């Protein structure tokens with residue numbers, strides 16, 4: 001089982017494992033200002049939908065404490081910091097979910113006769129609660145997801161959806177961890193995940209530490225593996241799932257879903273409640289992060305299109321593994337019921 005801690009509380013700071021340095025170096029950074037937290041999220045030093053939310057919540061608590069120690073902590077100041085954090089990455093809705101919880105809590109506390117340090121202490125408790133909720137949801141996802149995995153399955157996954165992405169067991173990788181724990185004798189094919197190689201660098205590192213047999217493939221090798229009958233199931237995470245079941249995830253997820261459909265292989269998404277955005281009707285409304293050209297080495301002067309995410313339409317998804325069970329098609333109906341639960 002995973003023993004990786006990508007985030008921790010430090011002395012008036014949060015300590016993160018710098019994921020841009022993995023797998024070569026295990027370097028920890030202390031973040032104490034909003035600028036440092038935003039930079040770490042933007043640069044993908046911390047990444048993965050649930051972990052971005054946890055980081056922003058913990059970061060808000062820490063900067064609030066520092067502000068309260070030296071001057072007045074006001075609701076307006078805190079709202080400005082929350083807005084800055086929220087703008088750090090656009091696609092993962094977990095960031096908004098976590099900051100909305102923090103804003104609600106701050107609203108309640110500022111309404112009472114509390115000192116700035118009382119408010120920042122309450123924010124710290126709320127950030128820890130958010131983290132604890134993610135830990136519980138990931139464990140449940142792992143247990144529900146593992147039921148879909150038969151003994152000796154070869155499972156293809158994309159990007160990194162484990163401890164490094166969640167500060168907990170993971171989403172898609174949680175199902176894999178639990179199936180492994182249950183002795184199902186599974187093995188994993190991890191796509192490299194261009195351009196930032198989260199699969200080759202992070203998933204392979206995580207699964208290697210857990211002793212789960214893993215092969216890394218270039219993204220373009222998925223089709224031939226499927227055609228050769230070598231893949232039993234595909235499972236990935238998500239950054240935002242909307243009301244009709246469309247799901248945004250790391251660029252390349254959609255093509256895996258299309259390939260899985262073409263080869264008759266089940267394609268699952270795994271995500272906690274924090275990744276659902278019930279306010280959007282369809283995936284077309286999901287903001288897709290565009291990243292800079294320098295992530296994609298080319299000949300000088302060449303234009304680059306570098307979206308970080310794509311949207312898999314609900315009809316391509318065999319099921320969504322949530323903290324509350326597996327949502328099955330028709331996903332629009334299943335997501336609506338999940339929203340009410």
Ligand code: MRU
Pocket residue numbers: 044047048049050092158159160161162165166170171172198236237238239249250251308
């Ligand atoms: O750009 P990243 O590395 O933050 O992208 C991460 C993913 O796309 C994951 O699949 C997603 O966050 C879900 S996993 C918890």
